[in-house]
Amino acid sequence: MEAINDNPIVIICGETGSGKTTQVPQFLYEAGYASSGGIIGITEPRRVAAVSMSQRVAKEMNLSHRVVSYQIRYEGNVTDETQIKFMTDGVLLKEIQKDFLLSKYKVIIIDEAHERSMYTDILIGLLSRIVPLRHKVRGLPLKLIIMSATLRVEDFTANTRLFSVQPPVIQVDARQFPVTVHFNKKTPLDDYSGECFRKVCKIHRMLPAGGILVFLTGQAEVHSLCRRLRKAFPYQKNTMQSAACVPLLMCCSHLPSLSQTLPKIDLNNYSVVPPDEGDEDRDFDSDDDAAGSDLDLDLGDGDSGEDEKSDSSLPLYVLPLYSLLAPEKQAKVKDLLSQLYSSAVFMDFEKFSAPEITKRPVEDLILQMKALNIEKVINFPFPSPPPTEALAAAEELLIALGALKELKQQLAAKLSCPISPLGRVMATFPVAPRYAKMLALSRQQQCLPYTITIVSAMTVRELFEELDRPAGSEEEAAQLKARRARFLQMQKVWAGQGPMQKLGDLMVMLGAVGACEYSGCTREFCEQNGLRHKAMLEIRRLRGQLTTAVNSVCRDAGLYVDPKMEPPTEAQVTYLRQIVLAGLGDHLARRVQAEEQLDDKWKNAYKTALLEDPVFIHPSSVLFKELPEFVVYQEIVETTKLYMKGVSAVEPEWIPALLPPYCHFGKPLEDPPPSYCPGTGRVRCHRASVFYRVGWQLPAVEVDFPPGIERYKHFARFLLEGKVIKKLSSYSQCLLSSPLIMLKTWSKLQPRTEALLQALVKENCDNRDALVAAWKKNPKCECSACLIISHVSGLRGLVQTDQSLRRACLRQL
Incomplete structure (x- = not known):
């Protein structure tokens, strides 16, 4: 508390189970940081942690949930009386968008900073700037506490771009009892689930009573292992409460809200060993992210898949853990940690896992930062900056989606594209x-x-x-x-x-x-x-x-x-x-035609713009037998092949019309000729195109005429023909020459037509909306209604009726 009182930013480093999350908020509360209407805010990377920790702290402090509250994406119990608030990092990020200085908070605690989630990193970067600003506001200082379970604090302490003054680091020792670590002599390369099953059975039969916590890579493996254990130790209706039994508790980290808390039901009717072996009751907790047990089995694999917001078009893989995750798992057990890999393999693990922000697409993060008016994202003080290539790819996607305004090439190279009005609307929705x-x-x-x-x-x-x-x-x-x-x-x-x-x-x-x-x-x-x-x-x-x-x-x-x-x-x-x-325009796939198939592996395959390998519609899809020519997909998963899931069929003529940023267009076609669209007030034409990167030929479709002098010429022609303003059609018989002269290469030899064209170019009037804006801004501009007629027909007397003609034209527009 002395360090917190004397420093605006403090880093607390302590092992899992040291009491950082539950005790530090209580210390701050007792020190008066929640008085005078202030709030102590604690961010957690998981919704379950935010809910359970608020309940735990409220119980320890004997306070109501109205005082110690939580707020997660779907629910919360925050009230006007709240003084300690647990929340997910995304909730605090949304609050920063509304109140950048976080004026209602006196302390912000970033918990589990060692996990280096993407939103935790951006919060630390923002708070590194908010804290000094708050200290400039008299009587409104803000304390920032970063809590980590590992000694990887150099990213915070040694990063002068993040913190100009190195914050103090407080080390907390937590281990009060020994944990024995066992390694396999050999590392199972193929059937690690089978090795895990055999190890669980061996531990249960040979070691004293206690719970067993098994770490697996996903829900499917959790269910598979539990089925094998139930089969090995079958259910017996006559099993007495005191007899040997093995309750199986399956917990999967992707389950929402409170679904990860242990069920309060009796699961002790699974007989595991013959009665003469005399084991007492034992709990098996098969989990892909759980906490607290007597014995622990670690497969040595981690799921590299993203969280529930992920929509990457690339396949996901199971990768080895990093070496410092093993001590974190030691903190979850009380006696024995059994690693299903050799010590040699353990020594080859990476010491730390790469931060999430450096491993996954960051387009949602970039959009939120742009909504905070952080245009030059590359200059943001990230604890671990994402690769420049990832930032460029994210901006490219957001530009294609229309969320960012595309700038000139030299400016776009600096990753400084501003957010568009559409992007601000998109940023309000809590989805990708x-x-x-x-x-x-x-x-x-x-x-x-x-x-x-x-x-x-x-x-x-x-x-x-x-x-x-x-x-x-x-x-x-x-x-x-x-x-x-x-x-x-x-x-x-x-x-x-x-x-x-x-x-x-x-x-x-x-x-x-x-x-x-x-x-x-x-x-x-x-x-x-x-x-x-x-x-x-x-x-x-x-x-x-x-x-x-x-x-x-x-x-x-x-x-x-x-x-x-x-x-x-x-x-x-x-x-x-x-x-x-x-x-999902960048998730477009096209069926490989028979003449394009290189070998049998390309039969019924699709080609995407992002992958060289063939991909296939997943057998569970309703379009598996239909095989449309073009589809879009939600994600790609890899089993024996690369499969697309969440598939929807699209028509090829929609692609250039709806995805112009992804298409390379040819010159406007002469047949059919360009036309004027009364609905949009723009010149339209037909153009052929190819899809970018892969060169798929797409059918010619009607799109807006490309920018340039030719668009001004066609707009002038339709203006003179009375298609833009019907009021002007009554003067078409007075024209000295046909409006088609505007399209001739020698039209500049005609002073009248050239004057009209130059007037339109000067006022940037190549569509109806631009023309109306120019007339409203300056009634006597060079492309006003009467001057258009007088330039072309020589009827100078019309200038005297300019105001009435202009009002009539505007009414028709």
């Missing part, structure tokens, strides 16, 4: 930029409720249960077979028929969510139809949040979450497919 673009385009055709539902389902992911897993018994096999048949039947119903089916897997998601909500989102309905109940509840919460966000942007939208939502019409489905294409 691709999905935010889809929401921003959905006001037409009354498609917003459907887009919100689809985006919620794509964000939550893993809607459907894994029904293709191997069965542990014949009875389970029969149940899985029946459930698979039921799910396939419902999948066909949800996918619809005809044009509806072209929305593909997204139509299945939409139908599944709609049917689940119609039934009341009950657990029974989800189990009967192969849906994950927790995912459906999370989708419901996200739909509510997105609906609120959309209503705040479009105040006349009047949206609400309708549990009886009607299915979309065919016209709405077509528009939804176009919306999906506009958001």
